[in-house]
Amino acid sequence: MKRITLILTFILITILVFGQEQRLKPARNFKNYEGLLQEYYNSIFPLLYKGYSEKPIARYTSMPSFFSEYSFSVETMKGKNYVVSNKMSQNFWYAKKRKNVKLRSSKVELNNDLYTKIVELFELLTEQTKKPKDELAGIGVDGVTYYFATTDKNGTINIGETWSPDDDSLLERLVQICDNIYSLGNGYNVSQTDLLKDIDRLLNNLLLSNVEG
Structure with a gap:
């Protein structure tokens, strides 16, 4: 019994330690997945990214285990x-008939200051994205995987990811901000001025954490 308790304690501590990484890790190449996962990604992304540029300026994707997948993309039009x-319209993975799953899309114009700040945030995320020392870091089962994509000056698309960030962590604040940007695009009453301030504070904290790290 004591041995089982020690093993469970070790696993819990290990998970907590892994979860403390305060930067994104490079997303695995989706072409490397096989079987059902490959079929899932090949089917969902063309639908979830409908209306988006092939070369993202700043694109955020939330892939929950059980709830509907959603995303936003910063776009320049005219x-x-x-x-x-x-x-x-429903979780794509568990949908019995995926052909019946619909996409709900809406957009809102960004003021220039917020647009610039979002781009700055995603560029910094790309700069700070780093492969973890332990390959098991940030791996989970029931939770949410988040992807952050942008295109560099050479035209290369860079995608970082994180899984269900720890409470009160920098990555959790990042997810909260991106969820608010997503809500803004959906027409919810989200202040662009407040978003600008939140991103500015997060940028400063991310820069500071990088210096300390």
Whole structure:
């Protein structure tokens, strides 16, 4: 009994330690998945990213285990900047008939300051993305996987990911901010001024954590 308790304690501590990583890790190449996962990703992304540019300026994706997948993308259209928010009508993985799953999409124009700040945030995320020392870091089962994508000056798409960040961590704040940007795109009453301030504070904290790390 004591041995089982020690093993469970070790596993719990290990998970907590792994969860403390305060930067994204490079997303696995989706082409490397096989079987059902490959079929899932090949089917959902063309639908979830409908209306998005092939080369993302700043794109956020939330992939919950049981709830509907959703995303946003910052887009420039006819000289104006928008956040375009997309959401599946139901969880695509568990849908009995995936052909019946619909996409809900809406967009809202961004002011220039917020647009610039979102781009700055995603560029910093790319700079700080780092492969973890332990390959098991950030791996989970029931939770949410988040992807953050942007395109560098060479035209290369960079995607970082994190899984269900710890409470009160920098990555949890990042997810909260991105969820608010997504809600803004859906037409909810989200203040662009408040978002600007939240991103500015997070940027400063991310820069500080990188210096300390």
